[in-house]
Amino acid sequence: MVHGAQDGPLIVVAAALIRDDRVLVQERPAGKALAGLWEFPGGKVEAGETCEAALVRELSEELGIALGSEALAPHSFVTGTAGDRPLLLLLYVATEWAGEAHALEASALCWANYADLCALPMPPADVPLVAALRPLLA
């Protein structure tokens, strides 16, 4: 996508889906930027979309699960870069959704406890998000 100097940061929304004190992370598939790294499911907010609507859409596309915006609790954020562009990544927490998560776009899924999460290779921007999730995980 072409972007200009007037553009703000790239806004990415992601979810920490928590079940039994574990969080769902997915492996970015071959062919995508950061392939092979593990991430929280989510993606870019499209023009005209609210952050919550974008995340509800991404969770449906990537995992096949359904939830309403009200099920997304704002949790933490980080700033970083995505390629040459400033990145603002907003992490929400959800504990209730409908359906079973499947890797519809990722190469694999993992329900990770805190030690698992620390051992998985993740994008550098995710490090503070992992630390912020510590109290919620086994």
Ligand SMILES: Nc1nc2c([nH]c(=O)n2[C@H]2C[C@H](O)[C@@H](COP(=O)(O)OP(=O)(O)OP(=O)(O)O)O2)c(=O)[nH]1
């Ligand atoms: N979903 C997600 N993206 C992350 C995380 N950490 C991190 O640095 N990112 C970055 C990677 C990408 O530069 C960007 C997300 O872009 P993406 O390409 O996955 O978004 P998308 O699903 O809308 O993908 P696409 O339609 O453009 O292919 O945010 C994370 O934990 N989850």
